[in-house]
Amino acid sequence: xxxxxxxxxxxxxxxxxxxxxxxxxxxxxxxxxxxxxxxxxxxxxxxxxxxxxxxxxxxxxxxxxxxxxxxxxxxxxxx
Numbered sequence: 001x002x003x004x005x006x007x008x009x010x011x012x013x014x015x016x017x018x019x020x021x022x023x024x025x026x027x028x029x030x031x032x033x034x035x036x037x038x039x040x041x042x043x044x045x046x047x048x049x050x051x052x053x054x055x056x057x058x059x060x061x062x063x064x065x066x067x068x069x070x071x072x073x074x075x076x077x078x079x
Contacts, residue, residue, distance in 0.1 A: 007033075038066045 009017075020032045042062055 038063075041066060 014029075017029050017032050020026060021029060024032075026032045026035070042059070045062065
């Protein structure tokens with residue numbers, strides 16, 4: 001279940017999000033923001049992910065995990 005979060009953003013940023021909805025075929029502004037947050041979380045994990053020698057597989061696995069994870073991101077401590 002997803003939880004509602006309200007955020008105030010500058011008009012210019014909203015316009016850029018609207019462009020992404022159109023150009024990248026996102027269904028909504030919410031999808032753009034969810035995708036951006038997933039990417040931010042993934043980027044913040046760089047350097048703390050154990051190196052098993054195949055970083056491409058590791059990043060793909062983490063992306064899959066993030067896309068299936070509960071929206072509250074509780075599972076990140078297990079990575």
